[in-house]
Amino acid sequence: MSDHNQAVAHQVGGTIKSFSVVWVILLVLTAVEVFLAYEQVPLLIMLTSLMGLSVIKAAMIIAYFMHLKFERFSLFMTLFPMLVLCIVLMLIFMPDASRAFTMRPQ
């Protein structure tokens, strides 16, 4: 590896305390998800709630455990808007899922 890469590689961000706090929050959010699974709510509301919590958990893992919070903003801008856009484009099929059953010939 070049000296240049050696120089830019060694960065320190976050503390043991902050990592531990994030870990506890992730465990608590997981417990909330399990609790929600046993609440009698319509499927689409359940799906939306669970996905909302999962996105929060994913954001915390990316920001703290994967260190992105401590990297340059340009790295985030290069990687994530494209990823989010592609995932949102995949969602274009989802409205069909909830009406597909009623559209089948009886």
Add this chain to the structure above:
Amino acid sequence: MSDVKAATMDSLWTGGGSPYAIGSKKFGMWLFIISDALTFSAMLMAYTYCRVSTPDWPTPFHFSPGIVFSSIMTFCLLSSSLTMVMAVHAMNHGNRRATVAWILATIGGGVAFVVLHATEWHTLIVEEHVTISSNPFGSPLFGATFFGLTGLHMTHVIIGVIYLSIIAFAVGRGKFNAEDVEVSGLYWHFVDLVWMFIFPLVYLLSAKV
């Protein structure tokens, strides 16, 4: 001015070698993670589409052992992510012995996850007769999507365990630097991140209430 800043400024004036101020290995791993995230996203979308559009979707996961097992698996992965962060932290401070210990703890979490997952698959296949193409509960799509999605994820975990074993061995022998450990950590956290979506979508939405 720190070494990092100096290296970045130099590179910008000599062709922009590192506009993100990270090493090429780390950037390469980020690009891999983004592409792999798209693969998992497509599979999770397909799973969710099938789940929402199929009224007789099976709900084979009883609270015990199904949901309890998968919750413990989630705990194993989350805890292994914490130990991996500790490994990176220790390596950044030049403590190779602690780094190896934390990576071994991470591997332990990964192995526990795989063992629990294999046990769960065994129960589903042998005792409940769920296969890729059929099951006694309802839509046959369940088996194909369940085994496809969780199988791909388990493959990633197994590869991660092998990857971390190599890193731990090399770090213990005085090879590799902090960036190498951090790059392996990025991969491991990604595997954990994907599970944060598989757990609610596949297990909690198919829980027998």
